[in-house]
Amino acid sequence: MALVETKISSLFINGEWAEADSGQTESVLNPANLETISEVAYGGESEANRAIQAAKEAFPEWSEMSPRKRSRILYKAHQLIYDNIDRLAEILTTEQGKPLKEARGEIKSAASFLLWYAEEANRVYGEWIPSSQNQKRILVVPQPVGVVGAITPWNFPSSMITRKIGPALAAGCTVVLKPAPETPLSAIELVKLFEEAGLPKGVLNLVTGDAEAIGQAMLKSKDVRLITFTGSTEVGKYLMRESAEHVKKVSLELGGHAPIIVFEDAELDVAAKLTLASKYRNAGQTCICANRVYVHESVQEKFSQKLMEHVEALSVGDGLDPSTDVGPLINKQALQKVDDHLNDAITRGAEVIHGGSKWDGGMKGYFYTPTVVKNVTNDMAVMNEETFGPLLPLQTFADEEEAIAEANNTDYGLAAYIFSENLDRSLRVMEKLEYGIVGVNDVFPATAEAPFGGIKQSGVGKEGGHHGIHEFVEQKYVSIGMNK
Numbered sequence: 001m002a003l004v005e006t007k008i009s010s011l012f013i014n015g016e017w018a019e020a021d022s023g024q025t026e027s028v029l030n031p032a033n034l035e036t037i038s039e040v041a042y043g044g045e046s047e048a049n050r051a052i053q054a055a056k057e058a059f060p061e062w063s064e065m066s067p068r069k070r071s072r073i074l075y076k077a078h079q080l081i082y083d084n085i086d087r088l089a090e091i092l093t094t095e096q097g098k099p100l101k102e103a104r105g106e107i108k109s110a111a112s113f114l115l116w117y118a119e120e121a122n123r124v125y126g127e128w129i130p131s132s133q134n135q136k137r138i139l140v141v142p143q144p145v146g147v148v149g150a151i152t153p154w155n156f157p158s159s160m161i162t163r164k165i166g167p168a169l170a171a172g173c174t175v176v177l178k179p180a181p182e183t184p185l186s187a188i189e190l191v192k193l194f195e196e197a198g199l200p201k202g203v204l205n206l207v208t209g210d211a212e213a214i215g216q217a218m219l220k221s222k223d224v225r226l227i228t229f230t231g232s233t234e235v236g237k238y239l240m241r242e243s244a245e246h247v248k249k250v251s252l253e254l255g256g257h258a259p260i261i262v263f264e265d266a267e268l269d270v271a272a273k274l275t276l277a278s279k280y281r282n283a284g285q286t287c288i289c290a291n292r293v294y295v296h297e298s299v300q301e302k303f304s305q306k307l308m309e310h311v312e313a314l315s316v317g318d319g320l321d322p323s324t325d326v327g328p329l330i331n332k333q334a335l336q337k338v339d340d341h342l343n344d345a346i347t348r349g350a351e352v353i354h355g356g357s358k359w360d361g362g363m364k365g366y367f368y369t370p371t372v373v374k375n376v377t378n379d380m381a382v383m384n385e386e387t388f389g390p391l392l393p394l395q396t397f398a399d400e401e402e403a404i405a406e407a408n409n410t411d412y413g414l415a416a417y418i419f420s421e422n423l424d425r426s427l428r429v430m431e432k433l434e435y436g437i438v439g440v441n442d443v444f445p446a447t448a449e450a451p452f453g454g455i456k457q458s459g460v461g462k463e464g465g466h467h468g469i470h471e472f473v474e475q476k477y478v479s480i481g482m483n484k
């Protein structure tokens with residue numbers, strides 16, 4: 001049996017699967033071999049408007065349903081994801097490229113957000129505030145914000161969806177979801193599982209197609225009360241600006257430029273292995289992955305040697321091959337960006353110490369060899385712009401103050417990492433890093449129970465943890481006068 005149908009009616013509006021009004025479709029490619037996997041509907045503004053209307057109509061019943069009942073549906077969807085994990089992982093790898101072992105990890109992570117928010121649904125507590133006046137009572141009543149517009153990227157095509165719709169549905173919101181055009185198949189599979197789990201019609205709607213038109217429908221509608229987005233800072237800024245018109249809430253997970261700081265007292269072998277894991281996971285297409293590494297000058301030689309030992313062992317190839325560690329990049333532009341950053345660095349004096357070219361293992365896809373460069377300087381693009389690919393620049397530093405200043409020298413503020421065995425230093429540096437997330441001897445901070453999110457131009461709001469559900473909740477203040 002084929003993994004997916006060759007043509008899919010991918011619009012899910014008010015509980016019905018449909019094609020685009022125009023009949024137009026869009027191809028989904030496998031980035032490892034550039035073959036077409038399937039054709040999905042290319043919807044636009046009118047389909048998005050119908051989805052918004054369906055979500056609006058479904059809102060009263062869904063938001064008034066007891067949290068326990070909503071929770072059961074989320075829990076069922078979580079179970080269904082596990083029942084289908086092999087198939088979901090294979091679909092994810094086929095459309096996105098990441099190695100199957102990482103895809104399985106992502107599917108588990110996607111499920112974990114549903115489990116976490118199935119539990120959190122029951123814990124959206126209000127408050128009773130002691131009043132300063134005897135004749136008054138003060139209550140704070142949490143209520144769902146309403147219809148949510150969710151726009152998701154291709155780098156984590158399953159977990160970025162559940163990280164948004166898990167808390168939204170748990171809080172009592174209804175949703176219109178627009179996934180990335182590169183990876184709609186994972187979104188379609190998730191929505192089917194929610195359907196199977198018994199989600200009432202209209203509560204979750206899916207519109208694939210023209211991003212600008214679908215985005216405009218969400219932005220223009222007064223009924224969409226919140227836009228939740230993961231993607232580039234550029235598009236995030238646009239959505240934030242446009243949301244001002246109707247004063248919508250926004251929750252934005254945007255780009256990053258994560259520094260890794262390796263102090264002289266670090267466990268160097270662990271630091272080297274984890275630096276590579278951070279950089280080359282998902283072929284470097286992770287918003288929290290290392291973009292630049294600062295190594296104390298006294299351990300630079302030793303650290304580079306260890307990096308070289310481990311980077312040699314990484315195998316590039318088709319993600320479906322179980323021995324693959326680094327799969328293809330998502331598309332031609334992504335491949336070009338890595339090459340541009342590398343050429344810019346070389347022109348400005350960097351030295352390639354590993355890799356340095358596209359990978360040609362006999363496959364047509366968008367592969368790049370894991371690359372490490374040293375002698376980098378701050379004027380290089382790789383030190384300032386998000387590379388989103390397998391290119392790792394190494395720079396040295398002389399003392400703690402310099403490391404902190406360099407790490408903070410960016411408009412981004414998503415994730416930063418420290419390697420040190422000295423707890424005092426780790427805490428001191430952590431406090432000074434201007435980032436929403438800091439990993440100390442850890443490069444995998446994303447987990448359902450913790451608040452993930454950036455500061456500065458990396459975004460606003462948190463996803464995950466008990467914090468994540470509050471993005472989807474308004475606090476209504478009730479002042480009660482007691483006249484008798």
Ligand SMILES: NC(=O)C1=CN([C@@H]2O[C@H](COP(=O)(O)OP(=O)(O)OC[C@H]3O[C@@H](n4cnc5c(N)ncnc54)[C@H](OP(=O)(O)O)[C@@H]3O)[C@@H](O)[C@H]2O)C=CC1
Binds near residue numbers: 211232
């Ligand atoms: N924070 C993160 O996790 C991510 C960061 N990025 C960064 O962004 C760079 C570019 O990647 P790219 O995929 O182009 O990122 P985008 O920000 O363009 O895309 C992310 C999502 O937003 C949608 N989108 C784009 N423009 C609009 C719009 N005007 N209205 C509504 N939705 C819109 C996209 O759809 P469509 O593609 O159809 O336009 C996609 O679903 C990467 O190299 C990386 O640096 C990218 C992805 C994730």
Ligand SMILES: O=C(O)CCCC(=O)O
Binds near residue numbers: 253285288
């Ligand atoms: O790139 C992101 O936006 C999220 C990273 C998710 C993860 O590490 O599982």
